[in-house]
Amino acid sequence: MSKTPASAELYQRAFLQLIAEDKTISFHAERGREFLYRPGQLLVGAEDQQRVVEKLRENNIIARPGEGFAGLARLTLPNNEEDIPRIVRLLRDQRNWPNERVPLVQPHHVIVGHGGLVMGNPGDRPYPADPVSAPKFDERLRDVRVGIVDTGISSDADSEHSEWFDGRYAKEADDVDAAYSSGDNFALQGGHGTFVAGVIQNAAPGVTFDPEIGLDPNGFGDEERVCRKITELGQHKINLLNLSLGCFTADDVASEPLRRTIEALPADIVVVASAGNQGTQRPSWPAALCGVTAVAAAQQERDGSISPAFYSNWGHWVDACAIGNRASTYLKGEWQLPGEAAATPFALWAYWYGTSFAAPLVTGRIAATMVSDGIDARQARDKLLAGPEFHSGYGVFVK
Known part of the structure; x- marks a missing residue:
């Protein structure tokens, strides 16, 4: 068992097909940075929610509050469901928060x-x-x-x-x-x-x-x-x-x-x-x-x-x-x-x-x-x- 069996390719394909068909899972496919996430959802530190909503509004992104968990707030972005990775990087960029602390923000990751x-x-x-x-x-x-x-x-x-x-x-x-x-x-x-x-x-x-x-x-x-x-x-x-x-x-x-x-x-x-x-x-x-x-x-x-x-x-x-x-x-x-x-x-x-x-x-x-x-x-x-x-x-x- 020192190499991948042939059946593994079929297994991979089946997984990827499920992801492609499942509208509740999105796949960020950037090589070396891959991850799965729930489309249209941001998780934000509760204390940062208002700042994040305002920053999104400045960038013409609509954000609606949802039910949070684990001490985090949830925002839904109905018009940017597949754009979550770019938006997270935007919000984590210190240059967009002059003289302010960068907010805690992340996608809602699929496990x-x-x-x-x-x-x-x-x-x-x-x-x-x-x-x-x-x-x-x-x-x-x-x-x-x-x-x-x-x-x-x-x-x-x-x-x-x-x-x-x-x-x-x-x-x-x-x-x-x-x-x-x-x-x-x-x-x-x-x-x-x-x-x-x-x-x-x-x-x-x-x-x-x-x-x-x-x-x-x-x-x-x-x-x-x-x-x-x-x-x-x-x-x-x-x-x-x-x-x-x-x-x-x-x-x-x-x-x-x-x-x-x-x-x-x-x-x-x-x-x-x-x-x-x-x-x-x-x-x-x-x-x-x-x-x-x-x-x-x-x-x-x-x-x-x-x-x-x-x-x-x-x-x-x-x-x-x-x-x-x-x-x-x-x-x-x-x-x-x-x-x-x-x-x-x-x-x-x-x-x-x-x-x-x-x-x-x-x-x-x-x-x-x-x-x-x-x-x-x-x-x-x-x-x-x-x-x-x-x-x-x-x-x-x-x-």
């Missing part, structure tokens, strides 16, 4: 799951896998609670994977992954959350988890929805939060809604996030935020050797890495991308790769270290990250 990719970079669908033996539960882990913001969980995960999930999460209708695009055919990231939950359970057998939906079955969400789910989980007395998702941003400026939301969590919660799969040093958010444990991917070859994954993001902001190609819990259904001659059936297990599946391994290992050493989540994280760097820009390797 993606890190099991599939957009923007012309490596990404692939899952493949059928043989069942994985259920790990032996450690009952001490029942008292450790992991929050997961993802695509949700399979409606029958507790029965179809009873040895993995039964009694380990509270079944709630609004946490069920829709998973399928039509019939039994999987959406592009259908089952992503169930796969992630299995990786955590394998690394910390018996841990309690709380799945929340921040991404749709194709793997798309946005800052508003993800921030709302993070806040909800922060109120549920979790110890750890796994975020196998992220976004690039306009000019690589940190996502302000994610920063504020994560900083507002109780101080004892450890947040683990995937670094992204575009094979670049560009920061992915929330992984690159200060205080978030950013996880890159290593890959294990058939001969057992381990090396940096060709698809993984990396850089000074990455704290750890773990093997990203693995088998885990999945759903029943079929995969057939546009251009594939036949559907591929799945029977509850899948093999997938991405930083999405390295991050939950680290999350699980932190949970397991908490109970084995009798320490809290932050102490467990610090212990795991105390080793030498695996490879430049990949952080500490976590087994």
Whole structure:
């Protein structure tokens, strides 16, 4: 797995086609500065809203106030829906604010799951896998609670994977992954959350988890929805939060809604996030935020050797890495991308790769270290990250 499989091109095309057809997603395609955003929306510091509205008016841009979130105001620009990147740069330019502070302003970024990719970079669908033996539960882990913001969980995960999930999460209708695009055919990231939950359970057998939906079955969400789910989980007395998702941003400026939301969590919660799969040093958010444990991917070859994954993001902001190609819990259904001659059936297990599946391994290992050493989540994280760097820009390797 040292290069992109042929099926990845079809996967890429399917993602890009979805974006092209979805009127709620816009793609800024400037090379090296790509990002996804909600058309016609600006997020502005609440204290800067009036100044920004006036500056926009000077430039003949109509702005209407909308409902804000994460302490930010929202402006809608009905006549400039696809012009958001240019307008953000205009508003961030100090020359347009003589003798004034530049306002806090950004697009409303679209967030993606890190099991599939957009923007012309490596990404692939899952493949059928043989069942994985259920790990032996450690009952001490029942008292450790992991929050997961993802695509949700399979409606029958507790029965179809009873040895993995039964009694380990509270079944709630609004946490069920829709998973399928039509019939039994999987959406592009259908089952992503169930796969992630299995990786955590394998690394910390018996841990309690709380799945929340921040991404749709194709793997798309946005800052508003993800921030709302993070806040909800922060109120549920979790110890750890796994975020196998992220976004690039306009000019690589940190996502302000994610920063504020994560900083507002109780101080004892450890947040683990995937670094992204575009094979670049560009920061992915929330992984690159200060205080978030950013996880890159290593890959294990058939001969057992381990090396940096060709698809993984990396850089000074990455704290750890773990093997990203693995088998885990999945759903029943079929995969057939546009251009594939036949559907591929799945029977509850899948093999997938991405930083999405390295991050939950680290999350699980932190949970397991908490109970084995009798320490809290932050102490467990610090212990795991105390080793030498695996490879430049990949952080500490976590087994």
